[in-house]
Amino acid sequence: MIRFLHAADIHLDSPLVGLSRYEGAPVDEVRSATRRALVRLVDTAIEHAVPLMLIAGDAYDGDWKDFQTGLFFAAQMSRLNQAGIRVIMVRGNHDAASVMTRSLPLPENVTILSAKRPETIDFPELGIAVHGQSFATRDVSENLVPAYPAPLPDRFNIGLLHTAVSGNHGSAPPYAPCRLEELVAKGYQYWALGHVHNYKKLHEEPAVIYTGCIQGRHAREPGPKGCVLVSVNEAETVETEFLPLAVMRWEQVEVDAIAAVNRHEVGDLFAEALRAALAQAGELPLAVRVLVVGRTAAHAALAADPERTVNELRALAEDVSAGRAWVEKVKLQTASPLDVEALRDSDTPQGDLLRSLERLAQGPEELAELGLDLTDIEAKLRAVPGSGVTLPDLEDQAAMAALLDDVRELVLPLLDVKETGEGNQ
Template sequence: MFKFIHCADIHLDSPLRGLEKYEGAPVDEIRGAVRRAMNHLFELAIEEKVTFVLIAGDIYDGKWDDHQTGLYFVKWLSRFHEHDIPVYAITGNHDAANKMTKFLHLPSNPNGQAVMLSSQFAETVRLDDIGVAIHGRGFADQEERENLVLDYPTPVSGYFNIGMLHTSLDGAVGGEHQRYAPCSPADLWQREYQYWALGHVHTRKHHHKPDQTPIVFPGNLQGRHVRETGPKGCELVTVDNAGNVSLSFQTLDVFRFEICDVDVGGVREPDEVFGRFNEAMQPLVTTANGLPIAVRVIVSGASEAHNRWLSDLETWQQSIRANAFSIDADVWIEKVQFKTQPLRTLSAEDMSEGAIAELMRCFEEAQDGGDLVSELLAELEPLRKKLPIELQSDHDQWIPGDAASLREILAEVQPMLLQRLMTENQR
């Protein structure tokens, strides 16, 4: 029997741009979270007496500001080597984007083998003392569009064979991830390995049934922004003497991002939103298990209070932030969004002509991917380029530079504009 750790997408020293624009943001705590999660991984490896550690790509986060990021990783590796634990890694798209990674000398593993597998061909590393063969290939270029699995070697007979790959995997990728090294689960199973250690997708997911070879995305070690919510960590993999695999997800994060959905359907008085908010927050606080959490609050539902909230939106947003201080937990409210609707429904007359009808047609065209989105992006682009580079690439863009971000903003402002027009019509 032996154990190993499968992790991926460390994104060491990810810059987390844009946090400074939020009042009271715990910038230093979030910036140091990835390194602290890496320390938790090391402690887990020692506690569980793992035989080796696998990193399935994206150790780094693209271009470094200085060499301290690379030096930290070297020091972290050395801690494993001091305890006779080898680490095997492949490069991902972010690693390939950083030219300095090609010149950074990493210490060899205690058994003399290299830490990084080849990025030019599918390489096999054999651990003869425990009967394990690790097959993998990293990215040579940032945009790897080929199916790399087709060139992976046949399994080593009599060994426990592990495939490492940084891939989008068909059907696994959402809007956050580019389609790199595409392949299908069937492609992986055809190699007849006993475990597939994948990286690139930041959400933990298994793409196998109980009787199939495990195909595993462990997700990233530590959430970096509000689009990476919930527990983050690694897979602790145990292989018994018969070759049976058992998986145990281990949380390693030290700071958590969450979405708090507040349903205010049926609410009559605007102050009732606070009680609903407190109720919705309790499960998030419980599952965080004492970790500090950053929360995006989304208030939705049809309510008589809709008009009063949207008539003074900034005050209600800040009031919810203030109410969070009463929660017995370390909570920071990243943003508050009101996506409520009035109880009054649009009449046939509203929808047939006038300003409301024109507004609804514009929003529908934008969400359907019409020319309006392209026209708006073209109008906004000169203004967006005047922003500092860190604000242009921020996850929560100040001025949208792509269709998906623009549609998200339009969906947020639609109820506010609609409410104002409906109010005017009632006068």
């Protein structure tokens, strides 16, 4: 039986820009996450006794700050060497040959494929041939696939490639672009891809797989992260299994607040959604981005004091998770349940107000008619050291339009004449 492990996008020691600004952020835990995930990757390879590991680019996040990053990676490769596990890897856009100014010798079990042209490493004893090419520079715009060699006969042929497959790379930069049809037509039995940070199986036979990164690094990389164990039986049937490796998990928790009438009920809905996310994550700690959405009667309370809402949800997360979940950010995207268009067209004071706001947003002439003069207020603010208050530029149409949008959202909840509990306070 043929068996190997496919990993990619380790991004060892990826920097955590700005994380320390967040209150209560588990900085040390997040900072060490990529290292601990790499240890789990090596543990997994040894546990499954695979003879071969493939790394499809971006082992590093860029040039090292110091040699400790390289030393740590080399130490983990040495563990694989001691277990008799060989490693074939290509460089991606983050660890391209031109990017890495530092280097350290790696153990003899590790082979980094050439950046000059595709090459083949043949393992007759394993029945495997690996074909691949590293990035020479960060911005590889050409398609590397056409130059990959033909499959070797009597071998399980693997293509190792860091690439943006057309239509499947999401927000990842379109480096080394190719089409799925090209990969399938190459005649290999397996394509081990890197660059996209989510697990994706693009094709069944041959198997074309993005394994994803081994550890999410920020809120834009939510969900499970890991590697792929590949087994090929005597009938040459390829079986793949995704193995989770992340030591902590990023998640976006969306709270649909449409049924809530006050901030307490929004908190209850958040707690329910967070418990579901915790259950999916198993024992892993969570870093959570909260998105509160919906036309809700609670909008007035949420919009009136967003800082209070954010802190209440942070405290609730601490309580519900027993300290296992940290709220990275809260985005409040709720709206008033009012029929705004009907209210605007109505013959009421509320309708007059909404129509006035719309007219003000149409151009500087409407604003000029108000005769706004902020000179005296600005002078008083300058007289207060460190006030931190800046006044809007009445001549900046874009700034004024954005300000009027904010005013409209603040006013709308106050126009609801129905009794809705705390939502109207």
